[in-house]
Amino acid sequence: MSRIYLGELEELVLLMVALLNDEAYGVTITKELETQANREISISAAHAVLHRLEEKGFVKSKMGGASDERGGRRKRLFKITAYGRQTLEDLQNTRNTIWSLIPKPSAS
Amino acid sequence: MKHESPPRWFDSLLDKLAPPSLAEEIKGDLYEIFCDDLSKKGITRSKLNYIFNGLGFLTKSFFWKKRQSSHVNNTIMLNSYFKMARRSLHAYRSNTVINILGLVIGIASALVIFSVIRYELSFDSFHSNADKIYRLVRVSGTNMAILESSECRTGVSFPVPNALREESSKLAKVTSVLYNGDALIEVPDKSGAIIRRFQENSTALVEPSFFSIFDFKNTNFKWFEGNAKTALEKPFSIVLTKSASAKYFPDGNPMGMTLKIDKRFDCTVTGIIEDFPSNCDFPFTVLVSYSTLPVVNSRMMTDWYSVDDSNYTFVVPAPGFTVDEVQKDIARVHASHTPKDLHESRYYLLQSLSDMHFDPRFGTFNGRTITRQTLLALGIIALFLLLTGSINYINLATAQSTMRSKEIGLRKVMGSNRKNLMIQFLTETFLVVLMAGVFALGLSELLLFRFQALLNIKPETFYFADPVVLMALSLIIIFVTLFAGIYPSLLISKFNPVTALKNRFTTETVGGFSLRKVLVVAQFTITQMLVIGTFVVIAQMNFFQTTEIGFVHDAIINISVPERNPVKRETMSQQLKSQSFVSDVSFSFSLPGGVNRNRSYQDIARTDAKAREDIKVFEFHSIDPSFLDLYKIKLLAGRNFTHLDSAPYILINKSLMNNLQLGSPEAAIGTSLIKNEEKYMVIGVIDDFYSNSLKSSVDNIGMVMDPNAFRKVSIKLALHDNSSLPDAIEQIRKIWTATYPDYIFDYQFLDENIKAFYEQEQKYAQLFQLFSFTFLLIGCLGLFGLITFVINRKGKEIAVRKVLGASVSGLLFMFSKEYVKLILISFVLAMPVTYYVVNNWLSNFSHHIELKWWLFVSPGFIVLLIAISVVCAKSIGAANRNPVDSLKCE
Numbered sequence: 001m002s003r004i005y006l007g008e009l010e011e012l013v014l015l016m017v018a019l020l021n022d023e024a025y026g027v028t029i030t031k032e033l034e035t036q037a038n039r040e041i042s043i044s045a046a047h048a049v050l051h052r053l054e055e056k057g058f059v060k061s062k063m064g065g066a067s068d069e070r071g072g073r074r075k076r077l078f079k080i081t082a083y084g085r086q087t088l089e090d091l092q093n094t095r096n097t098i099w100s101l102i103p104k105p106s107a108s
Numbered sequence: 109m110k111h112e113s114p115p116r117w118f119d120s121l122l123d124k125l126a127p128p129s130l131a132e133e134i135k136g137d138l139y140e141i142f143c144d145d146l147s148k149k150g151i152t153r154s155k156l157n158y159i160f161n162g163l164g165f166l167t168k169s170f171f172w173k174k175r176q177s178s179h180v181n182n183t184i185m186l187n188s189y190f191k192m193a194r195r196s197l198h199a200y201r202s203n204t205v206i207n208i209l210g211l212v213i214g215i216a217s218a219l220v221i222f223s224v225i226r227y228e229l230s231f232d233s234f235h236s237n238a239d240k241i242y243r244l245v246r247v248s249g250t251n252m253a254i255l256e257s258s259e260c261r262t263g264v265s266f267p268v269p270n271a272l273r274e275e276s277s278k279l280a281k282v283t284s285v286l287y288n289g290d291a292l293i294e295v296p297d298k299s300g301a302i303i304r305r306f307q308e309n310s311t312a313l314v315e316p317s318f319f320s321i322f323d324f325k326n327t328n329f330k331w332f333e334g335n336a337k338t339a340l341e342k343p344f345s346i347v348l349t350k351s352a353s354a355k356y357f358p359d360g361n362p363m364g365m366t367l368k369i370d371k372r373f374d375c376t377v378t379g380i381i382e383d384f385p386s387n388c389d390f391p392f393t394v395l396v397s398y399s400t401l402p403v404v405n406s407r408m409m410t411d412w413y414s415v416d417d418s419n420y421t422f423v424v425p426a427p428g429f430t431v432d433e434v435q436k437d438i439a440r441v442h443a444s445h446t447p448k449d450l451h452e453s454r455y456y457l458l459q460s461l462s463d464m465h466f467d468p469r470f471g472t473f474n475g476r477t478i479t480r481q482t483l484l485a486l487g488i489i490a491l492f493l494l495l496t497g498s499i500n501y502i503n504l505a506t507a508q509s510t511m512r513s514k515e516i517g518l519r520k521v522m523g524s525n526r527k528n529l530m531i532q533f534l535t536e537t538f539l540v541v542l543m544a545g546v547f548a549l550g551l552s553e554l555l556l557f558r559f560q561a562l563l564n565i566k567p568e569t570f571y572f573a574d575p576v577v578l579m580a581l582s583l584i585i586i587f588v589t590l591f592a593g594i595y596p597s598l599l600i601s602k603f604n605p606v607t608a609l610k611n612r613f614t615t616e617t618v619g620g621f622s623l624r625k626v627l628v629v630a631q632f633t634i635t636q637m638l639v640i641g642t643f644v645v646i647a648q649m650n651f652f653q654t655t656e657i658g659f660v661h662d663a664i665i666n667i668s669v670p671e672r673n674p675v676k677r678e679t680m681s682q683q684l685k686s687q688s689f690v691s692d693v694s695f696s697f698s699l700p701g702g703v704n705r706n707r708s709y710q711d712i713a714r715t716d717a718k719a720r721e722d723i724k725v726f727e728f729h730s731i732d733p734s735f736l737d738l739y740k741i742k743l744l745a746g747r748n749f750t751h752l753d754s755a756p757y758i759l760i761n762k763s764l765m766n767n768l769q770l771g772s773p774e775a776a777i778g779t780s781l782i783k784n785e786e787k788y789m790v791i792g793v794i795d796d797f798y799s800n801s802l803k804s805s806v807d808n809i810g811m812v813m814d815p816n817a818f819r820k821v822s823i824k825l826a827l828h829d830n831s832s833l834p835d836a837i838e839q840i841r842k843i844w845t846a847t848y849p850d851y852i853f854d855y856q857f858l859d860e861n862i863k864a865f866y867e868q869e870q871k872y873a874q875l876f877q878l879f880s881f882t883f884l885l886i887g888c889l890g891l892f893g894l895i896t897f898v899i900n901r902k903g904k905e906i907a908v909r910k911v912l913g914a915s916v917s918g919l920l921f922m923f924s925k926e927y928v929k930l931i932l933i934s935f936v937l938a939m940p941v942t943y944y945v946v947n948n949w950l951s952n953f954s955h956h957i958e959l960k961w962w963l964f965v966s967p968g969f970i971v972l973l974i975a976i977s978v979v980c981a982k983s984i985g986a987a988n989r990n991p992v993d994s995l996k997c998e
Contacts, residue, residue: 026137027144043137044164044171051170063133069143071113073136 005056006087012037013049014088017059017080024078025064026050050078058084112151114142114158122162126171138162185528193536196512203508204540206893207501210886211544212551214497215584217882219552220563221490222580225483227565230387231465236325237424242431242458244268244421244438245470249453260469263417264456266401266409271441272423278437281321281424284398285390286313286416287473292851293394294368295356302368304356307852311369311394312473313401316340321422327385333363334379345397347379352393371850373400386565389465389472412446418473423458431458476564489879492634494584496883497544498592499627500890501537505596506624507897509603516600517608529601537593538585545585549577562874595623624894625930631887632934632971638880639967640942644959645873648950651802651957652866658797659700659739663825664858665837666699667844669818670851677818680847684823687843689836691826694738695818697730701799702861706819712783712810714768724767726760726808727799730817736794738824745773746792749813757812758788762796764808781810788812801865802955822858884971888978891927895979898923899986907991919987924979931975935968 006014016032017024030046033039053059064077080088123131138161145154165171197204232238248259269284288311295304319336323329331339332350339347346367353362362377369375375396384390402409425434435457443451459470468477509516519529556563669677677695684693698706708728717723733749735741736759744762758781762773770776773793780787796806823840827833841853863870899906906919914922943959950956957963 026133027140042164043141043161044168047134047165048168048170069140070136071139073132073139075136076133
């Protein structure tokens with residue numbers, strides 16, 4: 001398996017994009033991270049990670065419609081790509097395999 | 109809840125810093141958080157948070173990264189600029205054509221002038237140490253402080269170079285070059301019989317050191333045969349240029365072959381060289397070794413007095429010595445060999461090689477110099493041509509802008525900013541100028557070939573591929589684009605969109621109109637100046653050609669007499685006279701006038717002369733008794749020569765008589781004069797005639813009858829019509845060739861020979877005509893464009909006026925009065941400048957026309973007439989149109 005360059009924060013954000021499905025953009029992702037993983041990151045950091053993910057091809061983006069709550073400005077909506085999803089699954093599988101191999105501490 | 113908004117200054121900061129594609133989403137996200145904060149925390153905290161979060165972006169690298177997408181955006185805009193430019197140029201086709209035409213003419217002329225200037229400046233600059241080469245020039249005069257009163261010449265006495273070589277340590281190299289005028293070159297075959305014969309005026313005597321000073325480094329000069337060091341060492345060696353050798357020896361190797369020069373000297377070919385480049389002041393094709401000279405004429409080599417003005421000396425000072433030091437050293441050497449009266453009135457000075465082509469006081473072998481002022485004037489004319497083309501563009505573009513105000517308004521409403529609009533209009537200008545530039549390149553090439561003779565240049569190859577020309581063209585394009593484009597684009601982009609959309613601009617309210625007036629005046633001022641100049645130059649030329657010069661010069665053919673045999677001469681004379689078309693024949697040493705004649709100057713004095721000032725110099729003539737009759741030279745007193753005269757008699761002209769203070773013509777008869785230590789008796793006084801051009805005054809002339817000195821035969825033709833001229837010349841050729849079978853027949857018409865005096869002025873006249881025509885053309889093109897525009901705009905006004913009873917002539921008057929005013933102003937401006945320049949030019953000639961008022965007014969009137977006819981030609985259609993047509997719509 002080729003090596004996947006996916007940092008810990010990147011993985012989390014990617015997971016959030018997958019979770020939020022059609023509503024993933026800067027603000028929702030920071031909020032979701034806070035509620036789900038109890039991680040507080042700044043909005044700029046979220047943007048930076050999203051850009052990196054897009055460069056690596058894990059997510060794709062398009063400009064969404066304008067809404068009043070944003071002062072008429074459009075938002076960039078992110079969507080996980082098939083490659084991104086595959087990568088997440090691979091990571092999960094690897095972990096599962098490893099976990100299954102780790103001997104469980106005996107109950108006694 | 110009171111409406112709160114994030115700090116606006118921070119938003120605009122983000123707008124400035126962020127790439128446009130990111131600013132929107134970033135500000136959107138920040139705003140969302142701000143709203144969120146606002147509901148939980150206080151306004152201050154929210155604002156602080158907004159700023160803090162925003163600043164966070166500035167620390168991220170993606171924020172600063174250049175995005176690919178923004179590039180795409182730029183090229184899209186660029187494409188759009190070009191597309192829009194193309195469309196609007198297409199929409200205003202007639203204006204585009206006028207603009208391009210004006211610019212093509214302007215740019216093409218500027219390119220031609222550029223090539224001329226470049227060609228002239230390139231003269232003699234291709235030697236590797238060109239800046240260290242000096243020419244020795246001779247300045248004679250008693251007071252060196254007044255250079256104007258001194259005689260500036262190029263000739264150096266023959267012993268001088270050798271003496272300098274041996275006695276001056278301050279000169280590194282010295283070389284002499286003697287340019288030989290006419291030479292007869294004959295090619296003998298092995299048995300010695302002449303197989304080919306050529307009359308050449310491009311032979312020169314050079315030393316081997318010539319090629320060590322002039323190395324022609326930056327040309328493709330090379331030696332095909334022989335070498336620079338040895339080829340010209342021995343006397344009677346000859347080096348040919350490639351083209352000369354091909355001419356003399358079309359088949360076979362010329363090396364070691366013999367050429368006979370002037371029927372006397374057998375020279376051996378010792379080298380073949382590449383032809384000298386055309387931008388070289390050595391027009392040589394046949395180089396004879398200089399060491400031949402002492403063998404042929406050894407007395408000359410020790411004569412410090414006599415000078416031959418075609419004997420040049422070039423020197424290279426030794427390193428470390430200034431021009432001044434070298435000149436002093438040359439004076440020292442000169443003084444040590446010559447008596448006081450010579451070295452105190454004759455000075456040898458150094459002239460830098462780079463000045464040789466540009467100093468008209470001395471001249472060159474080529475016979476052509478061009479002053480740096482002339483080149484500068486040409487450059488200024490080129491600049492003016494570009495300016496006047498650009499002015500057309502500015503005028504039309506600003507006038508047109510009112511028609512485009514809707515477009516501009518709409519563009520602004522749609523979000524175009526000033527920068528975009530300016531780029532848009534500069535792109536349009538650029539396209540126009542670029543197109544003009546491409547056409548101009550082709551046109552200038554054509555012009556260069558067409559006017560080669562007039563411009564006096566020989567373009568080597570065509571120059572499309574010449575990087576310097578292309579560079580000049582690009583510079584011109586950039587300059588014109590900016591000069592012509594900036595003002596209209598500034599003006600147009602300044603429009604307020606609301607006013608522009610309401611279309612409230614009229615031609616007058618756009619600030620450009622007063623500027624347009626100024627520009628039109630400027631254009632026509634330049635034009636008027638040139639047109640007036642043309643009139644004056646042509647009037648002066650006419651004056652030169654129609655003024656009585658004291659002898660007749662039409663229908664006279666001159667041929668040289670190569671041999672002294674009197675029997676041959678007499679036979680030829682009889683044969684010629686028996687022809688029906690010959691009315692008279694005369695033999696003489698020289699001709700009464702013309703560029704191409706034998707000149708000999710001698711000293712003459714009264715028998716009682718004592719001081720040096722009493723000795724006068726006169727131009728020597730030797731004539732036969734029919735000479736005065738043939739040329740209709742008036743005898744004021746005394747008698748002509750007769751065939752029976754054998755005593756030393758002389759005829760003098762009026763100015764020589766006056767200079768020798770002989771009193772009246774009658775009193776002068778019978779006086780004795782001393783010439784060449786011999787006594788001559790004056791038997792007649794002739795009227796003055798202009799042997800030289802009317803640019804200078806009359807010379808002293810003395811005529812003797814010495815058949816030994818006859819070198820020319822003059823034949824007066826009596827032809828009834830010109831068609832028989834070729835037959836007549838053919839007859840003359842037959843008779844001449846039968847008399848002198850070993851020589852080449854070469855004839856010249858005297859009137860053409862005299863015209864040659866004014867060759868330079870003739871060229872000026874032609875150039876002036878060309879330039880003033882060009883300026884007039886460009887100016888009228890611009891006027892045509894402007895008036896077309898005004899008429900289009902004023903269609904309704906014309907109609908209303910007509911309905912109210914205006915006449916066609918009244919309307920025409922209305923249109924033209926504006927331009928008449930402008931052209932009158934330009935005339936007033938052009939007058940004083942032109943008067944000054946023209947007056948200056950005329951003062952070069954000792955005989956010139958008076959500057960009459962009509963010389964100024966008539967060209968001004970002609971320009972006015974042309975301009976008005978352009979205006980009327982265009983407006984007459986509009987004035988005649990049925991008012992219903994323009995009023996019915998809307």
